[in-house]
Amino acid sequence: MKGTGHTEKELAEIDLVRPLLSDFLSIWNEFLRTGRLDVSYFNDQFTALLKTGVVPDFIRLDEFRQFLQSWGEIAEYPEISGGLYQSLPLEVAEEFLRRLTGAVKRQEADSAVSPESEIGEVLFFLKNPLWLQRVSAAGRHNTWFDLFLGLIQAGNFHVGNFFQTWSKHYQDEVVFKCSRNGQLHHMNWEELQDRILRTGKAMQKFFQESGTKPHVAIISRNRPEMVVVDLAALCFGYVNIMVPDNATPDDMAFMIDDSEASLLFLTDEHQLQVLLPHLPGIEQLKKIVLFDGPSETYDRKVVSYKRFVQSAQLSGKDLEQEFPGDIRITDLATIMYTSGTTGKPKGIMFSHLNIISKRFARALAWPMVGENDVFLxxxxxxxxxxxxxxxxxxxxxxxxxxxxxxxxxNNLIREMQIHRPTVFISIPQKWQQIYQYIAQQIDLERAPLEQIKNMLDYCTGGALRLGLSAAGYLEPEIFKFFQQNGVDLMSGFGMTEATGGITMTLPGKYKENSLGAVLPGIELGLAADGELIMRGPYVMIGYWKAPGEESFDSEGWFHSGDLMKKDVDDYYYIIDRKKEIYKNLKGQTIAPQRIEKLFRDIEAVKRVFLVGDQREYNTLLIYPNYQYQDVNLRDMSPVELNEFMQSLVVSVNRFLAPYERIVQFRVIDRDFSQELDELTPKKTYRRKVIEKNFRAEINRMYQAKFVRMRFKQFQLL
Known part of the structure; x- marks a missing residue:
């Protein structure tokens, strides 16, 4: 061992542990050949090996690489891994991970260990629910998040590494189900990886030949191909941009242009025809790919998804290759747009670290979720x-x-009955609708508890055990209904800027009107004025092309714009909003100032106020400008004034996305007043006060009955 650079003490430790390592690998390889194993003895050897404490000294050895590889293999045998998950001391595993992380950080370029593969095997083993439930029971969520984070960072474990490791172990397992033309289709992990590789290689060829910036925009309704393109871009290191398909064509074009996308994926020709008039002038956009079609001939810029993938002309050897290895976890991975408070949508930048670290945070918060679960x-x-x-x-x-x-x-309940989801994640509206559907079938006040439980099971498929309601307010009565009938429905709060959730009520520990406790891996605080602030590895990189809009302070805190308080159990409660933005009942983000601003150039209107926070649709309070010279508004009858204002609302609605449109309005008989605390000294709105003072007018707008008309792209009320 001379010339290895080890000290005498280290050499002595190596001499001690090498027989253990060789014995362990011999036992494991024999099991892989014969299927015979003394599980108890094997588990003892595994634990003893971790206890040696000299892991870093083996980072260069092939045996140690095989040892790390075996972690993922062991996880595939529940009869073996189950014992380890129950018996391996937490503190032994924790110390091993600390040493492994330190060793990976110190390794040289010619190390025998490939962090992108072997580190993934360790992470795959440790994400098992049996293990995470032990971590949870010990109250060591944050300790383990830090351990996972350290290993992810040291091993540069990005989305491509994650997918490649997981797909290797799940190959034949069903990952997606989708109904098309009355037929239920299944896709397993092996097929998904094949599609991702083919799509990624086609992207690679396009970017190399076009010489354009590798930015991919996607505008589509939910479908498997959308996920394939999303994952292909992430796994190949191309920046992808998710553009809301319910945005206005103008906003869609803005996001494509602003994000510098050169490759665009769309659902079909209908979507293309809507968007085409808005695309001229976006010079960097070189190719448009349609998931369905095209049935007619366009210029060479538009191709079908099938033809685009075939253009790569891949051989079997190409599909055996791994994803590109030059991705860094701190690289920009994706841009997601959200409503700007006053102007155009703003892009939120996420890195691979944001995406991967959030998954481990969620797994620690929901340690009971695993491979047998079904999501919709x-x-x-x-x-x-x-x-x-x-x-x-x-x-x-x-x-x-x-x-x-x-x-x-109705369709959701039908699909629940067919597919029997075990976990359902939703905005409040769907939980309300399921509750109301059941209430229409039976008398909830008089029916026996067993009948209520049976009806809930009938509607949801009978397997639903976990639920989450977020992105809006849900009445405590509905939370308790599901909880009392076998569904642990939790409340949560999150932001796009934080890759979603940051708080959640703990399983079995619901509190009325609370947003829950902080998730692992993120630090929350309350500023002097009560504004919620946060920082952590899954908070966004920043805003795309908008450094002036960044909400990070000098200490790295991101300011949420929401005013909150917390109780003695560190459960958070929202008090008010500091920023001018809200979500409707469907969880769609709306910026009222941006919509109100559209009326500023209409001289016949002095003041408008948009309402829609946690409501099904938007409504408007209008105070006319009675000084308007062109038309004498005061001489109009109420009916004439309403018709005149309606024409103005209709004209503004043309510039809005369907979910932003104003469905009802009321002409109010007075202007807003600073004396009544409805306006600040700067004449900005105190929204809560206005809503309180005009509660009667607002409520009347939501008592009206509307007929629903569903079209291909949107729904009218």
């Missing part, structure tokens, strides 16, 4: 709730992800 894909994949928690969460847990054809309540 119905929340939009261009929102953090659907993309990160539903989609990436389902992949991380090795669960089954079922694409729902329509989010309507």
């Amino acid at each position: 894909c119905y929340l939009p994949l261009y929102h953090t709730f659907g993309r990160w928690l539903e989609m990436m969460g389902s992949l991380f847990w090795g669960a089954t992800y079922v694409f729902v054809q329509s989010p309507s309540i």
Whole structure:
């Protein structure tokens, strides 16, 4: 061992542990050949090996690389790993991870260990629910998050590494289910990886030949191809941009242009025709790919998804290659747009570290979720709730992800009955609708408890055990209804800027009107005025091309714009909003100032006030400008004044996305007043006060009955 650079003490430790390591590998390799194993003795050897405390000294040895590789293999045998998850001392595993992380940080370029692969095997082993439930029971969530984070950073464990490791172990397991043309289709991990490789290689060829910036924009309704393109871009290190398909064509074009996308994926020709008039002038956009179609001939700029993938002309050897190895976890991975408070949408930048670290945080918060769970894909994949928690969460847990054809309540219940989800993540509206659906079937006040439970099981498939309601307010009565009938429904709060959730009520520990306690891996605080502030590895990098809008202070705190308080159990409660933004009942983000601003150039209007926070649709309070010279508004009858104002509202609605549009309005008989505390000294709105003072007018706008008309792209009320 001379010339190795080890001290005499280290050499002595190596001499001690090498027989243990060789014996362990011999036992394991024999099991892989014959299937015979003394599980108790094997587990003792595994624990003893970790206790040696000289892991860093073996980072260069092939045997140690094999040892790390075996972690993922062991995880595939529950009859073996189950014993380790129950018996391996937490403190032994913790010390091993600290030493392993330190060793990876110190390793030289020619090390025998490949962090991107072997580190993934260790992480795959440790994300098991049996292990994480022990961590949770010991109250060591934050300790383990820090350990996971250290290993992720040291091993540069990015999205491509994650997917490649997980797909190797889950190969034949079903990952997606999707109904098309009355047929239920399944996709396993091996097929998903094949599609990701083919799509990623086609992107690679396009970017190399076009010489354009590798930015990929996606505008689509939820479908498996959308996820494939998303994952392909992430795994190949190309920046992808999720553009909301319910945005206005102008805003869609802005996001494509602003993000510098040169490659665009769309659902179909209908979407293309809507968008085409708004695309001229976006010079960097070189290729448009349609998931469905095209059926007619366009210029060479537009191709079908099938033809785009075939253009790479891949051989079997190409598909055996791994994802590119030059990705860094701190690299920009994706941009997601959210409503600007007064102007155009703003892009939120996420790194691979943001994405991966959040998955381990969520796993520690929900240690009971695992490979046998079933999730429904119905929340939009261009929102953090659907993309990160539903989609990436389902992949991380090795669960089954079922694409729902329509989010309507009748279809949702039908799909629940077919696919029997075990976990349901939703905005408040769907929990309300399920509750109301059941209330229409039976008398909840008189029916026996067993009948209520049976009806809930009938509606949801009978397997639902966990739920999360976030992105809006849900009545405590509804939380308690589900909790009393076998569904542990939790409340949560999050922000796009923090990759979604940052607080959640703990399993079995719901508190009325609370947003819950902080998730592992993020630090929360309250500023002097009560504003919630946060920092941590899954908080965004920043805003794309908008450094002046960044909400980080000099100490690295991100300012949420929400005023909160917390109780003695560190559960958070929202008091008010500091920023001019809200979410409707469907969880869609709306910036009222931006909509109100559209009326500023209309001389017949003096003041407008948008209402819609936690409501099904937007309404408007209007105070006319009675000094308007062109038309004498005071001489109009109430009916004439309403018709005149309605024409103005209709004209403004043309510039709004369907979910932003104003459905009802009321002409009010007085202007807002500073004396009544409705306006600040700067004449800005005190929104809570205005809503309180005009409560009667507002409530009347939500008592009206509307007919629902569903079109291909949107819904009218």
